[in-house]
Amino acid sequence: MSEPGSLLRSLSGKPAARNFHTFVINEIGASIVAGRYPVGSILPSDAEMMANFGVSRTVLREALRTLEAKGMVEARPKVGTRVSQRSRWNFFDQQVLAWHFEAELDADFVSGLFDIRAALQARAADLASRRRNAEQIRLLKYWVHQMELAEDDAESHALAELEVHRIGVEASGNPLLRSSIGLVELTLALTAIAGPDEAARRAARTALTGHCQALVSAIEKGDSAASATAMAEAIATGRDRAVTGRRLSRP
Structure with a gap:
């Protein structure tokens, strides 16, 4: 993987x-x-x-x-x-991160994943709002639309959201931020399966779609502050689902 x-x-x-x-x-x-x-x-x-x-x-x-x-x-x-x-261990390695998906994770580790993601992606959103090009905006809009269409399908919705974040990182123009994609994918996977029932999980997907719509709109407008806010809200929604909706342990 x-x-x-x-x-x-x-x-x-x-x-x-x-x-x-x-x-x-x-x-x-x-x-x-x-x-x-x-x-x-x-x-x-x-x-x-x-x-x-x-x-x-x-x-x-x-x-x-x-x-x-x-x-x-x-x-x-x-x-x-x-x-x-x-x-x-190299925790930015995509395979190392993926192996944690099936493991019993403690709440502090999961919270730490979202902390690092928030720090890196806030900067990516800021840079993307300054450096994005027309083709990247087109792709961001396409994948947000795919999120809308996939709100009944956890896997397709998460894959579409991953593309939004991957293209956002590309738009930032900072190649070092690409190393965060494995971490983003693990947090999206943890979010996708979290929740007491499918209705709760679908509600979370709808909220995430809204946050990503706001993110793409802010990036297109070149509004770095709004981009960072939308990114923070998307990550906070994912964190809430992953930490409260998944069975976790304490160290």
């Missing part, structure tokens, strides 16, 4: 196409995030994991190297592969 939108497309339960390499990465990465391989523990031996996953040593070692690059594991001679401290 490294492409933008992959996590949201999984909401429908449709299996994603995958190869052995991504399969092994996802299995080990998700197990680490869920605590099945606790921080500080040594992963099972190569032989055991090769048998469990039905893959070659080459595929397994490539997967472990990928996880090491994400800061999640560390290979130690004569010891094995140890799960790294969470402080070393």
Whole structure:
């Protein structure tokens, strides 16, 4: 799940196409995030994991190297592969974030996701209102309209909202802000499934559509203050749904 939108497309339960390499990465990465391989523990031996996953040593070692690059594991001679401290994990990596979707999350972690998203996207909205071009405005309007049409479909609505935020980041002209898209996608996924019933979830989707309409209108007008306000309201709505409507734990 490294492409933008992959996590949201999984909401429908449709299996994603995958190869052995991504399969092994996802299995080990998700197990680490869920605590099945606790921080500080040594992963099972190569032989055991090769048998469990039905893959070659080459595929397994490539997967472990990928996880090491994400800061999640560390290979130690004569010891094995140890799960790294969470402080070393790359939380801006789209796969690392996606693995948190199925895990039991504590309320502080979820709140922290929205805090960072708010800080980054406020700046993106400000810059987008100053730097956007006609084609970006056309695309923003198109995807907001798709949000309107998809209010009865959680997955399609979230995918359309992701496009609004992705294009807004592009319009900001700051390439470093693109690293926030994985974080945005996780928060949208958490929001999409949160709520006591479908009526509550649909009401949240309607509210989010309204906030994004206001956001796009402000960006088109070049009103940076209104853009930041609309973005903050959209994020606050998502935070309220994700924190109060999802079963969370406390550390």
